[in-house]
Amino acid sequence: MAAEASNSDLIQVVALLGAGVIAVPIFKRLGLGSILGYLAAGLAIGPFGLKIFSDSAAILHVAELGVVMFLFIIGLEMQPSRLWGLRKQIFGLGVMQVGVCALLLTGVGFLTGFPVSQSFVAGAGFVLTSTAIVMQILEERGEMSSPNGQRMVSILLLEDLAIVPLLAAVAFLAPVAAGHAETTWATRLIDVGIGLGSILGLVIAGRYLLNPLFRILADSQAREVMTAAALLVVLGSALAMQLGGLSMAMGAFLAGVLLSESTFRHQLEADIEPFRGVLLGLFFLAVGMSLDLRIVAANWQMVAFYVIAYMLIKAFGIYLVARFLKSSHRVALERAVIMAQGGEFAFVLYSSAMAVGIIDGQANAILTAIIIISMVLTPLAIVALRYFTPAVEQTLDGVELAEDLQGSVLVIGFGRFGQIASQPLLLRGIDVSIIDNDVEMIQAAATFGFKVYYGDGTRLDILHTAGAGRSRAVLICVDKGDVAVRIAEHMRAEFPLVPVLARAYDRGIAMDLIQAGVDYQLRETFESALAFGQSTLEKLGVDEEDAAEVIQDVRQRDAARLDAQLAGGLQAGRGFMKGNMPVPAPLTPPRRPGRAMDEGTATVLGQSVTVEGNQN
Template sequence: MAAEAAGNDLVQVVVLLTAGVVAVPIFKRLGLGSILGYLGGGLLIGPFGLGFFSDSQAILHVAELGVVMFLFIIGLEMQPLRLWGLRREIFGLGILQVGLCSALLTCVGLATGFPIAVSFVAGAGFVLTSTAIVMQLLEESGDTATPKGQRMISILLLEDLAIVPLLALVAFLAPLDPNAAETAMRSRWIDVGIGLASILGLVIAGRYLLNPFFRILADSRAREVMTAAALLVVLGSALAMQLSGLSMAMGAFLAGVLLSESTFRHQLEADVEPFRGILLGLFFIAVGMSLDLSVVAANWRLVVFYVFAYMVVKAIGIYVVARILKSNHREALERAVVMAQGGEFAFVLYSSATAVGIIDGEANATLTAIIIISMVLTPLAITVLRYFTPKEEPSMEGIEVADGLTGSVLVIGFGRFGQIASQPLLLRGIDVSIIDNDVEMIQAAARFGFKVYYGDGTRLDILHAAGAGRANAVLICVDKGETAVRIAELMRHEYPLLPVLARSYDRGVSLQLINAGVDYQVRETFESALLFGQSTLVKLGVGETEAAEIIEDVRRRDHARFDEQLAGIDPVQAAGKLLKGNLPVPTPLSQPRRPGRALNEETAAVLEDAEKEPT
């Protein structure tokens, strides 16, 4: 019997993993995102799909640990000073958005005939945006560290903190037994006091106990003990808050903030990260399982109406707040769509409201279905928004277009390479003209006193306007190899006698640049990597003279192999002959000549699939 039960448990684990592994790649391929994939996979295998699971709530309770660990990692990134720097966004923007949206959604309930307590609880639950969904979307789009991403995170933090007063309000709104009103009120005040005391206790423990605790464990040199301790801190903090009637996620977040300046911060993040990713995916799968299709079918008109009404009204409230606080239309619209759904903390609020008698079990199931459907619709809404919203064009304010430039040297591309390459020219007093097509980079360069003009070096008319015909040399410093080759080809055909020097990405691009006729090319990190290797040899005790000779030998062999590739010899065979000493060493290619021939078929094959040096 025990073996049979274990076998069933293993089947369920395999089904959960299969749902995520199969559904997520399919949904991402369709452009719908990983979150919708998890939700769809959970709905398919849940009680109202194929029926592999009958108790989705049990899995949801376990999967909530994914959200807990997610917030712990967010806390690790939020040092107290950084958190203090976001205080205006958290307590200004956050309170304004939560307050306005709560009022608007409460009005929706009142307008449709529900009592004020029920309307408030339903609306306040929907105001609590899904931290897991928004953070996942920000992470996938790379906006976590951007100003607009930081504003969303600040609002999420305020909403996580808001669960404390909301739970207290739910307790105060509960109908009281007239015979025990005084006792019940006293009990509620005691609960509030316990919650505040728990937060204070966690802060004190984190401030004075956690660092010495991890220092003792680190001295034991047992990696698995450190991993267990990281999990203990996260889960222990969450449990302490839960036993106090507060949010588990808030406890984990506070623990993360308290450890954010610890010397063990990066170790803790590395230990918790694998569990966070798996459990967060499991959370979304469990949310998909929890969608009770029988409740949706029985109340479909009510569910559809409130999903639409709540999402639209909340989005309007978010947009209005964003515009009042000077966000532009695009950012306000994006924030409104991303944060228009309800969240996982609504499940906690609705459960508490059911326990104290504000709403009944059927209302709880209906409200939960409304929240889940709104979570499902969010990735679809984001996809629609991105499809219909044109790509944001950077402002050209203060940017001058290249026209009639007369510099002795024309630099095309002013990234990290072009900035360094132009410095000796500027110090020598040489008149340098610089063009680039990255508006943000041009604006950043202007703040440091560099005059960079807007222009695309792959267009012949721009090269004319930028003064290529009047320059004494052209430096191609763009970061994309194919772009560099295209510019070099244009220069060879239009200005065949003008010296052209080019930055190359790797060996393959170098071969193409030489064939395009550049006078000099250098792989962008080749020489710096050789210098790095030489310094390493010296640190290991090799004499400086011997280290320099070894590096020169590496450079000589590389030049020899490079020449053989230009001649169409297989690079692997050339390298083998060099190592055996069977290949004559040619003159180093410090100034590659302009070959008057096209690459033959063998060399073309080398460019397609020969070695790519780890430059």
């Protein structure tokens, strides 16, 4: 019997891992995001799918630790100074959005015939946006540090903190809703005091105990002990808050903030990250399993109505607040769609409300289904927004177009490479015309005194108006290899007498540029890597002259390989080159004039090769 139980547990573990591994890549490939993949996978293996799991609530209880660890990681990134810098957004924008949306959503419940207390609990739960979903979306899109991303993070932080007063509000509403007359004001104040005491105790422990603790553990040189201590801090903080009647996630977040300026911050983040990723995926799988399709089917009209009504009204409230605070229409609309769903903290709030009698079990199940469906619909709503919203058009306000430029040298592309390449020309007093198609870069360059014109070098008409035909030389400094090749081909076809010098991304692009007829090409990392290698040799004690000879030998051999490849002898080699990696070839040791080379061996790309004697 024990073996059968063990096999059953193993099957469930394999099912969880397999469902995530299969579903998430498929949904990401379809552009729907990993979250929807986890939710769909959970639904497939849950009680209403393949029935591999029957008790999704138990899994959800464990999986909530993923959200706890996720907020600990967020806290580590939120130094107190940074939080203080975001105070206006957290307590200004955040409070305004939570307040407006809570009022609107409470009104939806009240106007559809529910008591004020139940309407408030249902609406307030839906106000609490899914931190996990929004942070995952921002992380996948690389917008965590963008201004709009920072505002959304600030709102999420305020909503996470809002669970404290909301749970207190549930405690205050309970006697009225459930008829618990024995609950006194003293009891309520004691509960609030316990919560505040838990926060104060955690702050004191974090301020005076955690750093000395990790310093002692670091001296032990035991990596597994540090990992265990990191888990202890996260879970212990969460437990302390839970025992105080507050949110586990809030405790983990506070612990992260208190450790954010610690010298052990990066070590803690590295130790927690693997657990956070796995458990967060497990959380979304459990949420998918928790969707009770029987209740949805029995009350589908109510569920559908409130999902649509809550999401639309909440989106409207978010958009209204964003526009009131001077955000653009596009930014406000994007924020409204991304944050229109309910969140995982709603489950905590609804469970607490059910425990004290504000709502019954069926209402809790219906509200939970509404939250889950809204979470499922969020990735689809983002896809729809991307489909129906036109692409962002760059505004050319304050930017001059490239027309009738008269410079002696035309520089196309003014990124890091172009900025450095143009400096020697400017210092010699050479008249340089510069074009780029990145408006933000042009505006930034203007603040440093550079005159950069807007123009796309891949267009022949722009090359004509930018003066490419009149230039003494054209420098192609764009960062995209295929774009550089297209510009070079235009130059060869239209202005064959104008010297063209080009930046190459890698060896393959360098060959394409040579075939396109450029007069000079340079792989963007080649010379800097050679200088780096020469400095390394000198640090290792190699004589400066010998080191320079080695670098010159590498340079000559690279040129010879490139010529051989262009001649067709090693064209197939491009299939197994990575970036600037050449085809392995025997190296000759450095030699001074008049000195015969000795025979020996050298290691090239991990292979020992024979170095032959003097062939001159």
